[in-house]
Amino acid sequence: MNNNSHPIxxxxxxxxxxxxxxxxxxxxNQEKIIYFGDTARVPYGNKSRETIIKFALESVLFLLxxxxxxxxxxxxxxxxIALPVIRQYFRIPIIGVVNPAVRESxxxxxxxxxxxxxxxxxxxxxIYEQEIRRLDSTIxxxxxxxxxxxxxxxxxxxxxxxxxxxxxxxxxxxxxNKIDTLILACTHYPLLxxxxxxxxxENVVLIDSAREAAIEVKKILGEENLLCLEKRRGEKxxxxxxxxxxxxxxxxxxxxxxxxxxxxxxxx
Amino acid sequence: MNNNSHPIxxxxxxxxxxxxxxxxxxxxNQEKIIYFGDTARVPYGNKSRETIIKFALESVLFLLxxxxxxxxxxxxxxxxIALPVIRQYFRIPIIGVVNPAVRESxxxxxxxxxxxxxxxxxxxxxIYEQEIRRLDSTIxxxxxxxxxxxxxxxxxxxxxxxxxxxxxxxxxxxxxNKIDTLILACTHYPLLxxxxxxxxxENVVLIDSAREAAIEVKKILGEENLLCLEKRRGEKxxxxxxxxxxxxxxxxxxxxxxxxxxxxxxxx
Numbered sequence: 243m244n245n246n247s248h249p250i251x252x253x254x255x256x257x258x259x260x261x262x263x264x265x266x267x268x269x270x271n272q273e274k275i276i277y278f279g280d281t282a283r284v285p286y287g288n289k290s291r292e293t294i295i296k297f298a299l300e301s302v303l304f305l306l307x308x309x310x311x312x313x314x315x316x317x318x319x320x321x322x323i324a325l326p327v328i329r330q331y332f333r334i335p336i337i338g339v340v341n342p343a344v345r346e347s348x349x350x351x352x353x354x355x356x357x358x359x360x361x362x363x364x365x366x367x368x369i370y371e372q373e374i375r376r377l378d379s380t381i382x383x384x385x386x387x388x389x390x391x392x393x394x395x396x397x398x399x400x401x402x403x404x405x406x407x408x409x410x411x412x413x414x415x416x417x418x419n420k421i422d423t424l425i426l427a428c429t430h431y432p433l434l435x436x437x438x439x440x441x442x443x444e445n446v447v448l449i450d451s452a453r454e455a456a457i458e459v460k461k462i463l464g465e466e467n468l469l470c471l472e473k474r475r476g477e478k479x480x481x482x483x484x485x486x487x488x489x490x491x492x493x494x495x496x497x498x499x500x501x502x503x504x505x506x507x508x509x510x
Numbered sequence: 511m512n513n514n515s516h517p518i519x520x521x522x523x524x525x526x527x528x529x530x531x532x533x534x535x536x537x538x539n540q541e542k543i544i545y546f547g548d549t550a551r552v553p554y555g556n557k558s559r560e561t562i563i564k565f566a567l568e569s570v571l572f573l574l575x576x577x578x579x580x581x582x583x584x585x586x587x588x589x590x591i592a593l594p595v596i597r598q599y600f601r602i603p604i605i606g607v608v609n610p611a612v613r614e615s616x617x618x619x620x621x622x623x624x625x626x627x628x629x630x631x632x633x634x635x636x637i638y639e640q641e642i643r644r645l646d647s648t649i650x651x652x653x654x655x656x657x658x659x660x661x662x663x664x665x666x667x668x669x670x671x672x673x674x675x676x677x678x679x680x681x682x683x684x685x686x687n688k689i690d691t692l693i694l695a696c697t698h699y700p701l702l703x704x705x706x707x708x709x710x711x712e713n714v715v716l717i718d719s720a721r722e723a724a725i726e727v728k729k730i731l732g733e734e735n736l737l738c739l740e741k742r743r744g745e746k747x748x749x750x751x752x753x754x755x756x757x758x759x760x761x762x763x764x765x766x767x768x769x770x771x772x773x774x775x776x777x778x
Contacts, residue, residue, distance in 0.1 A: 282561050283551045288664075293550050293753045362757075393661040396556075404679055407672040485561045489630075 246471050249274035249480075250459065251310030253301040256284030257490055258392070258429030259316030260497035262339065263479060265456035266314070267500075270463075272474040276308045279494075282484035285392055286319040287361025287428075294363065298324030302332065304482070304508070311468050312337065314459055318360050318428045318451065322367040335462050342454035343425050344373040350447045351423040354381045357416040357446075360427035362387040370427060384419045388412040388431075395430040396493055401437050409437045417442060425449045433497070481505045514739050517542035517748075518727065519578030521569040524552030525758055526660070526697030527584030528765035530607065531747060533724035534582070535768075538731075540742040544576045550752035553660055554587040555629025555696075562631065566592030570600065572750070572776070579736050580605065582727055586628050586695045586719065590635040603730050610722035611693050612641040618715045619691040622649045625684040625714075628695035630655040638695060652687045656680040656696075663698040664761055669705050677705045685710060693717045701765070749773045 250270070252263050256279050263277055278301050280286075286294050298320045305313050313336045315321045321338030329336050347356050358370040365387040374383050390408055399405050416424065424446050426432055432450050439448060463469045470477075479502065483490055486507035494502050518538070520531050524547050531545055546569050548554075554562050566588045573581050581604045583589045589606030597604050615624050626638040633655040642651050658676055667673050684692065692714050694700055700718050707716060731737045738745075747770065751758055754775035762770050 282557065288755060288757055289550065289753045290755045389665050390658070390661055390667075393658050397657050399658075404672070404675040407675055411672055485557045487556060487558045489556055 245311040246468055248309050248311040249276045251276050251278065251305030251308065251313040252316050253278045253280075253298075253305060253313060253320070254316040254429060255279070255286040255297075255320065256281050257396070257494045257497060260494050261429050261432050262314065262316035262452040262455055264498050264500075265452045266459060267479070269456050269460050270470075272470045272472065272477055274477045275479045276305060276310055277479060277481045278305055279481065279483045279490065281487065281490055285361070286317060287363050287389065287392065289363065291323055294320055295324045295327055298328055302328060302336065306332070306334070310334065312459065312463060314455060315339065316429055316452070316455070319363045322360075322364045322369040326369075335466060337455065337458055337462060339429070339451040339455040340369055340427070341373060342458040343427065343449050343451035344370060344377065346454045347423050347425050347449045348374060348377045348381065350449065351381065353420070353422045354378070355419065355421045355423075356381055356383050357419070357421035357424040358383060358385045358427050359388050359391075359412070359416070359424065359431065360385075361392065362389055364427055370425060384416050384421055386412055386416055391434060392428065392430045395433045396489070398493075398496075400433050405434070405437050406441065409434065409441050413438065413441050421446060423447045423449060425451065427451055478504070482508050484508060513579040514736055516577050516579040517544045519544050519546065519573030519576065519581040520584050521546045521548075521566075521573060521581060521588070522584040522697060523547070523554040523565075523588065524549050525664070525762045525765060528762050529697050529700055530582065530584035530720040530723055532766050532768075533720045534727060535747070537724050537728050540738045540740065540745055542745045543747045544573060544578055545747060545749045546573055547749065547751045547758065549755065549758055553629070554585060555631050555657065555660065557631065559591055562588055563592045563595055566596055570596060570604065574600070574602070578602065580727065580731060582723060583607065584697055584720070584723070586697065587631045590628075590632045590637040594637075603734060605723065605726055605730060607697070607719040607723040608637055608695070609641060610726040611695065611717050611719035612638060612645065614722045615691050615693050615717045616642060616645045616649065618717065619649065621688070621690045622646070623687065623689045623691075624649055624651050625687070625689035625692040626651060626653045626695050627656050627659075627680070627684070627692065627699065629660065630657055632695055638693060652684050652689055654680055654684055659696065659702060660698045663701045664757070666761075668701050673702070673705050674709065677702065677709050681706065681709050689714060691715045691717060693719065695719055746772070750776050752776060
């Protein structure tokens with residue numbers, strides 16, 4: 243059976259993964275994308291390990307029913323906590339956003355001091371430290387959870403004095419630790435890149451996990467002979483959500499940088 | 511059948527309703543309380559009407575299985591959207607946090623200009639305007655959603671310069687509209703009372719919906735002959751949550767102002 247023309251499945255706790263879908267579309271314009279956003283239960287970031295794993299399993303099963311050829315877990319929380327457990331269950335490749343960003347950060351750092359920012363669950367999992375040290379045990383990792391960044395981004399507050407104050411409160415300890423590379427380990431954070439860059443200074447390299455994950459997907463599809471061979475362009479993106487609200491479309495289109503034409507609600 | 515010794519059920523989307531449980535315990539120290547927090551799906555504030563109603567129904571059914579004699583919907587979002595629909599389905603009294611606060615605000619205002627702040631879903635429902643005008647159609651209501659307040663409170667940021675900046679951004683329009691009474695239409699907001707008071711000035715009366723709801727529960731239990739008649743004191747509070755995380759206990763105890771001894775996780 244030839245799966246090349248099957249869609250890529252992207253799963254996130256909510257709307258954030260559309261920043262990853264945006265990067266996928268840039269690199270893999272001929273691929274159809276099925277996006278699943280668990281908007282009825284978003285956010286995952288403060289929830290427990292067991293719950294996050296259960297939700298990830300349900301989401302992957304949903305995407306499998308849509309005949310996807312690969313699943314990209316766009317949610318950092320879920321990639322950190324659920325992916326190591328559930329990866330082994332399925333035959334198709336399941337890719338997270340952690341390892342691509344880790345590899346890029348290890349490549350980028352000069353002084354061997356890397357910062358990681360993410361949700362509380364992502365940071366508590368210590369997966370970034372663990373994966374970075376596996377590649378280079380001499381690197382020092384400084385991690386900081388920033389639970390207000392997701393609501394800030396979803397509220398559309400992406401710059402300005404108040405936002406800078408919040409960003410500074412969280413990032414000051416990382417700055418004092420003289421990191422030269424910072425992993426934005428949450429799909430929402432690229433929207434705060436400007437302010438984060440300003441606060442950290444221009445000598446700190448910001449690693450955008452969305453972009454790195456898209457590069458990884460292209461690589462894996464190539465290796466597994468799963469790239470779409472038809473000469474399609476601008477293939478469609480179909481979104482499924484567990485709660486259909488006005489804000490998904492509104493914020494989602496900002497994240498995707500394009501109109502979202504098809505959004506369907508599914509019941510848990 | 512005599513139900514007087516049965517517990518009171520309190521339901522909230524998460525941990526916030528424990529501010530209401532705190533007020534209940536002050537007024538009704540002899541009553542046992544069963545608290546249900548839907549922490550796996552929190553927050554409700556940005557979700558759709560249909561989803562909020564579905565979640566409320568599931569929660570009330572859970573509390574009925576615990577033999578509660580009354581349900582207090584401590585969540586403003588759910589009180590605004592689900593209560594008018596689901597109230598009619600059940601035989602026991604179901605009370606929300608909207609009407610008690612509305613009555614108190616109408617009583618408190620002198621210049622007939624009332625402000626309401628809450629989550630996006632609460633404010634979009636327009637229930638506060640509607641209920642205030644039903645009591646006095648000459649009153650002008652100014653409503654403002656403040657989606658960042660809940661994450662701020664849950665992050666433990668209750669005062670300081672950054673918090674003041676955020677509070678000022680949201681409340682300035684209400685101040686310019688010269689309201690003299692402000693309803694804090696979300697369980698989390700009482701924790702920001704100090705900063706909100708500072709920003710609004712001392713001439714604006716803040717209405718705390720948690721306190722008003724507890725007074726209403728006492729009144730209804732009295733009218734329905736459901737008050738506990740045993741001379742118990744310091745009766746217990748039992749919490750059920752859909753996701754058991756460390757933060758529920760940690761933040762919950764701050765909200766309740768007391769230790770939480772029993773927390774059980776239930777599966778949806």
